[in-house]
Amino acid sequence: MRIPLDRHSGTPLYRQIEGYLRRSIVSGSLAPGTRLSATRRLAQDLGVSRMTVENAYAELEADGLVAARVGSGTYVLSPYPVPRATRTADVAWPLWQEDLSAMGTERSHPTPEELLRVAGHPHPIDLSSGVGDPRLFPADEFRKVLQNLLRRDPIGALAYGDRRGYEPLRSTIAHVLASQGIQTSAEDILITAGSQQALALTAQVLLNRGDVILVESPTYGSGLDLFRALGLTIVGVPTDEHGMQVEQLEPLLQKHHPKLVYTIPNFHNPTGSCMSGHRRRQLVGLADRYNVPVLEDDFVGDLRYEGHAQPALKALDPGGRVIYTSTFSKMLMPGLRVGFVVAEGPFHERLVEHKRVSDLATSNLIQRALQAYVTVGRYQAHLRRTRRVYRRRRDAMLQAIDRFLPSGTHVTSPQGGLFIWLHLPEGISSAELLPLACDRGVAFAPGPAFFPAPDAGQSFARLSFVAQPPEDIGIGIARLGWAIEKLA
Amino acid sequence: MRIPLDRHSGTPLYRQIEGYLRRSIVSGSLAPGTRLSATRRLAQDLGVSRMTVENAYAELEADGLVAARVGSGTYVLSPYPVPRATRTADVAWPLWQEDLSAMGTERSHPTPEELLRVAGHPHPIDLSSGVGDPRLFPADEFRKVLQNLLRRDPIGALAYGDRRGYEPLRSTIAHVLASQGIQTSAEDILITAGSQQALALTAQVLLNRGDVILVESPTYGSGLDLFRALGLTIVGVPTDEHGMQVEQLEPLLQKHHPKLVYTIPNFHNPTGSCMSGHRRRQLVGLADRYNVPVLEDDFVGDLRYEGHAQPALKALDPGGRVIYTSTFSKMLMPGLRVGFVVAEGPFHERLVEHKRVSDLATSNLIQRALQAYVTVGRYQAHLRRTRRVYRRRRDAMLQAIDRFLPSGTHVTSPQGGLFIWLHLPEGISSAELLPLACDRGVAFAPGPAFFPAPDAGQSFARLSFVAQPPEDIGIGIARLGWAIEKLA
Numbered sequence: 002m003r004i005p006l007d008r009h010s011g012t013p014l015y016r017q018i019e020g021y022l023r024r025s026i027v028s029g030s031l032a033p034g035t036r037l038s039a040t041r042r043l044a045q046d047l048g049v050s051r052m053t054v055e056n057a058y059a060e061l062e063a064d065g066l067v068a069a070r071v072g073s074g075t076y077v078l079s080p081y082p083v084p085r086a087t088r089t090a091d092v093a094w095p096l097w098q099e100d101l102s103a104m105g106t107e108r109s110h111p112t113p114e115e116l117l118r119v120a121g122h123p124h125p126i127d128l129s130s131g132v133g134d135p136r137l138f139p140a141d142e143f144r145k146v147l148q149n150l151l152r153r154d155p156i157g158a159l160a161y162g163d164r165r166g167y168e169p170l171r172s173t174i175a176h177v178l179a180s181q182g183i184q185t186s187a188e189d190i191l192i193t194a195g196s197q198q199a200l201a202l203t204a205q206v207l208l209n210r211g212d213v214i215l216v217e218s219p220t221y222g223s224g225l226d227l228f229r230a231l232g233l234t235i236v237g238v239p240t241d242e243h244g245m246q247v248e249q250l251e252p253l254l255q256k257h258h259p260k261l262v263y264t265i266p267n268f269h270n271p272t273g274s275c276m277s278g279h280r281r282r283q284l285v286g287l288a289d290r291y292n293v294p295v296l297e298d299d300f301v302g303d304l305r306y307e308g309h310a311q312p313a314l315k316a317l318d319p320g321g322r323v324i325y326t327s328t329f330s331k332m333l334m335p336g337l338r339v340g341f342v343v344a345e346g347p348f349h350e351r352l353v354e355h356k357r358v359s360d361l362a363t364s365n366l367i368q369r370a371l372q373a374y375v376t377v378g379r380y381q382a383h384l385r386r387t388r389r390v391y392r393r394r395r396d397a398m399l400q401a402i403d404r405f406l407p408s409g410t411h412v413t414s415p416q417g418g419l420f421i422w423l424h425l426p427e428g429i430s431s432a433e434l435l436p437l438a439c440d441r442g443v444a445f446a447p448g449p450a451f452f453p454a455p456d457a458g459q460s461f462a463r464l465s466f467v468a469q470p471p472e473d474i475g476i477g478i479a480r481l482g483w484a485i486e487k488l489a
Numbered sequence: 490m491r492i493p494l495d496r497h498s499g500t501p502l503y504r505q506i507e508g509y510l511r512r513s514i515v516s517g518s519l520a521p522g523t524r525l526s527a528t529r530r531l532a533q534d535l536g537v538s539r540m541t542v543e544n545a546y547a548e549l550e551a552d553g554l555v556a557a558r559v560g561s562g563t564y565v566l567s568p569y570p571v572p573r574a575t576r577t578a579d580v581a582w583p584l585w586q587e588d589l590s591a592m593g594t595e596r597s598h599p600t601p602e603e604l605l606r607v608a609g610h611p612h613p614i615d616l617s618s619g620v621g622d623p624r625l626f627p628a629d630e631f632r633k634v635l636q637n638l639l640r641r642d643p644i645g646a647l648a649y650g651d652r653r654g655y656e657p658l659r660s661t662i663a664h665v666l667a668s669q670g671i672q673t674s675a676e677d678i679l680i681t682a683g684s685q686q687a688l689a690l691t692a693q694v695l696l697n698r699g700d701v702i703l704v705e706s707p708t709y710g711s712g713l714d715l716f717r718a719l720g721l722t723i724v725g726v727p728t729d730e731h732g733m734q735v736e737q738l739e740p741l742l743q744k745h746h747p748k749l750v751y752t753i754p755n756f757h758n759p760t761g762s763c764m765s766g767h768r769r770r771q772l773v774g775l776a777d778r779y780n781v782p783v784l785e786d787d788f789v790g791d792l793r794y795e796g797h798a799q800p801a802l803k804a805l806d807p808g809g810r811v812i813y814t815s816t817f818s819k820m821l822m823p824g825l826r827v828g829f830v831v832a833e834g835p836f837h838e839r840l841v842e843h844k845r846v847s848d849l850a851t852s853n854l855i856q857r858a859l860q861a862y863v864t865v866g867r868y869q870a871h872l873r874r875t876r877r878v879y880r881r882r883r884d885a886m887l888q889a890i891d892r893f894l895p896s897g898t899h900v901t902s903p904q905g906g907l908f909i910w911l912h913l914p915e916g917i918s919s920a921e922l923l924p925l926a927c928d929r930g931v932a933f934a935p936g937p938a939f940f941p942a943p944d945a946g947q948s949f950a951r952l953s954f955v956a957q958p959p960e961d962i963g964i965g966i967a968r969l970g971w972a973i974e975k976l977a
Contacts, residue, residue, distance in 0.1 A: 012795075020797070023797060023798075024798070027669075027670050027798060027800070028667070028668045028669065028670060029667065029668075029670065030668070092807050092808040092809075094808070094809045094834050094835070095777065095780055095782070095809055095810055096780045097695075097748075097780055097781065097782055097836075098809050098834045098835050098836055099835070101694075101695075101834075101835040101836055101839055102834075102835035132648075132649065135644045135647060135648045136644060138643065138644065138647050140639055140643030140644070140646070140647055141639075141643065143639070143647070144635075144636065144639035144640065144643070147632075147635055147636075147639070148632065148635075148636055151628055151629075151631070151632035151635070152632065155626070155628030155629070155632070156623045156624060156626065156628070158628070158824060159623060159626050159628055159631075159822040159823070159824040159825065160620075160623045160822075160823055160824050161620065161823040161824060162824065179516075179517070180516045180517075180518075181515075181516065182515050182516060182517065193848075194682060194848035194849075194851070194852075195848055195849055197846070197847070197848050197849045198847060198848040201846060201847045201848065206589075207585075207589075209698065210697065210698075223845070223846065223849070226842075226845070226846050227846035227847075230842065230843060230846045231846075260585075289583065292583055292584045292585055293585065294583070294585055307500075309508070309511060309552075310511075310512070310515060312515065319580050320580040320582070321580075321582045321583055321586050322583055334647040334648075334854075335647070335648055335649040335853075336646060336647040336648050336649060336650065336852060336853035336854045337647065337852060337854065338848065338849070338850065338851065338852045338853075346582050346586045346589075346590075347582070347586050347587070347589040347590035348585075348586055348589050351589055354714075354718065355718060357711070357714070358685070358689060358711065358714050358715035358718045358719075359685070359686060359689045359715075359847070360681075360682035360683055360685050360686040360689065360826065360848075361682075361683055361685045361711065361826070362826065363682070363826065364682075364824060364825060364826045364852055364855055365823075365824035365826075366822075366824045366825065366855070367852055367854070367855065
């Protein structure tokens with residue numbers, strides 16, 4: 002047995018031997034029952050006196066880690082007096098665990114993506130995705146930016162950063178927003194781990210368990226999951242092709258006294274609709290009148306393919322009423338997990354503190370790389386290229402729907418974003434349709450995931466037109482058409 | 490005025506002109522009051538008919554974006570009917586903001602680091618840090634790993650990953666933990682944004698506002714900040730040089746019915762102490778008897794410089810009782826923000842779901858790079874090198890304390906970790922000492938930040954012995970000695 006000894010160390014040799022063996026026993030690399038080398042033999046191997054080895058063994062024996070059997074040798078015991086039980090059927094969960102289980106997060110359904118994988122089609126086409134096409138991501142350019150960064154300032158890049166986020170990135174975001182009509186400053190921006198964290202922090206600061214949040218019905222599914230996990234009471238506001246029906250908002254504000262209104266005004270997830278300018282002004286006015294904050298989720302506001310931009314709610318905010326969030330994740334690289342919140346006043350301060358206690362800060366390395374990438378104008382070029390590609394895909398999907406889906410299927414053409422919202426023919430439920438479609442090799446996001454009411458949305462399906470190239474979109478929609486007709 | 494026109498586009502030319510001008514007006518690059526080119530002139534510039542330009546202007550006018558004045562020309566109006574008020578003194582915060590302000594997160598104190606910066610000493614020495622020395626970070630090796638990764642599999646690296654975290658990284662963590670006596674599997678590991686997020690998610694899943702959490706007194710400051718932000722009732726358990734005084738735990742469990750016990754058994758923050766093996770077994774036994782989960786924060790368990798390792802509480806857990814968290818941030822690179830939680834049962838499921846709704850997932854790119862880095866054995870080499878360096882720095886600090894600090898100052902030598910906990914001579918308060926020390930060019934972390942009770946800890950100071958090279962440690966402690974004597 003070779004044991005590394007340091008003869009110049011202040012630690013006596015017997016301690017070094019003992020420490021090495023102890024670690025081996027505790028780590029399990031010397032299994033219980035193993036016979037240690039005889040003291041004479043080990044002393045010879047290591048070039049130390051026999052007494053040194055005997056002292057080491059004696060220490061281990063005193064701690065109950067080995068046992069000497071007369072005439073037989075020294076054997077390794079189980080390292081802990083309390084035997085480490087591996088979790089088996091006979092070790093019961095503690096009661097607090099049973100209670101959590103009883104509180105019942107109902108076992109989460111398999112995702113459409115998982116269903117598609119399980120179905121095992123040789124050429125599966127996933128139209129259920131909520132993000133952009135990773136094949137368009139400018140990975141090579143981003144790699145070079147990272148490379149330069151880690152060469153130039155490795156310590157800065159790998160240390161903790163400013164708690165609100167890397168200042169130059171916040172300044173750049175303020176400039177980009179200014180070009181979209183939102184006047185803000187780096188001071189009012191907080192960098193988050195994607196816009197999901199922006200939603201979570203905002204809801205945690207503003208609402209307690211049981212408080213009411215108003216959301217569009219339908220709305221972003223992981224937003225609903227978050228609000229449910231926080232124990233909020235979710236009330237839906239009806240929508241149409243111009244977004245939230247703000248006309249119906251006032252009685253809901255009077256009845257429910259919500260603590261927050263959550264809205265996705267541009268290229269809505271899942272419907273793809275844009276809120277009209279008139280409704281935007283109405284909404285900001287009502288929020289002010291009824292003293293309720295508005296959380297504006299502008300997750301793909303930059304991805305417009307046609308039509309006129311409407312002002313952001315934040316641009317209509319006289320100050321401190323609208324909380325604006327957006328992200329780089331959807332458009333650029335989901336794996337980066339960088340989003341941001343624009344907000345002012347005491348709320349902004351609370352948000353910054355809540356971010357700090359939640360995870361200290363978002364990866365400084367990624368923030369710096371993103372800043373370098375966005376600044377050099379490559380981001381704008383990437384956006385232009387992306388818009389061109391996505392617009393063609395949207396058109397390909399609309400054509401395919403027209404061609405392959407049976408009459409009775411309704412869609413509206415979105416002016417931007419990622420999604421087409423399908424109203425299925427009467428009598429077709431998305432829950433029944435999904436497994437059939439997956440078997441045929443195409444997945445979509447079924448309607449119910451997007452509705453606050455538990456039984457709503459069965460007649461809807463969300464399709465991503467950005468995740469696949471046009472050829473595959475055509476094949477995917479043809480398969481979907483087949484599945485719908487089979488079910489009809 | 491040059492306007493880019495695409496004559497092969499399906500969009501009519503007048504629409505293209507109108508769209509361009511609209512964007513310029515909305516973005517503010519065409520300021521209100523600007524006179525547009527005369528229609529004849531612009532038509533000539535662009536090589537289109539005058540009618541085309543007139544149609545474009547008419548559309549803008551219909552939307553209230555420009556106004557034609559007879560005989561004078563066409564002028565840009567303010568883009569929004571509701572003028573965008575910039576936040577000024579005369580725009581009041583909405584009431585909900587005032588309420589947040591009244592709820593009073595007391596304005597956060599400047600950090601010792603900030604105080605030191607403001608003091609403006611030409612050669613400041615910061616001993617207040619809570620993380621490792623960034624100059625030891627293996628930035629160059631890490632850069633190469635990232636580089637390879639983004640060359641080999643850019644799409645995988647930049648897409649969303651598994652919601653529990655990158656599977657190979659979880660497997661590697663399971664192997665590393667096994668070598669420390671913790672039997673677990675990748676299935677029971679959740680990757681988080683540092684161990685701070687592990688604390689936040691655990692507390693959010695297990696406790697509601699007003700519930701009691703037991704913590705060591707003193708304990709990790711940002712942990713206390715978190716628990717306070719969540720509205721928890723924090724009860725301190727006394728500590729001594731062998732960690733939490735578990736003998737005093739039982740009456741507290743009986744009296745307060747806590748929902749969680751939070752402990753840092755190894756190289757405690759801030760005291761540097763290690764919990765004895767006897768107390769570890771007692772604690773796990775009490776947690777089982779009183780049906781309360783234990784959160785074990787092993788933030789620098791790997792950084793042992795001498796003495797015997799004690800088993801992790803998690804290694805004594807018969808299953809589902811102890812929640813174990815650790816991190817790569819402190820030892821490796823704070824800017825990476827990667828930690829993990831080991832837990833089983835219904836709690837683990839809830840934790841995974843709460844992570845998903847909180848920020849979807851931790852940066853996939855960073856996880857993959859870390860996995861590649863740790864796997865190739867460079868991490869182990871980095872740890873060995875780091876231990877050697879930090880041990881020398883600890884010894885340098887102990888010697889300097891012995892030499893430069895007045896009698897009446899008490900310290901215990903930590904066997905590992907990052908911190909030395911200083912008991913100041915009687916009558917010296919850390920709040921009074923800090924500004925004096927900063928003026929002299931040295932910062933430390935004052936005691937009160939680590940105590941659950943609001944007025945406790947004035948006679949303590951936490952010193953990081955890892956953040957500075959030995960020479961600077963000596964100078965820093967000498968300055969601190971000067972400040973203490975000045976105050977005495």
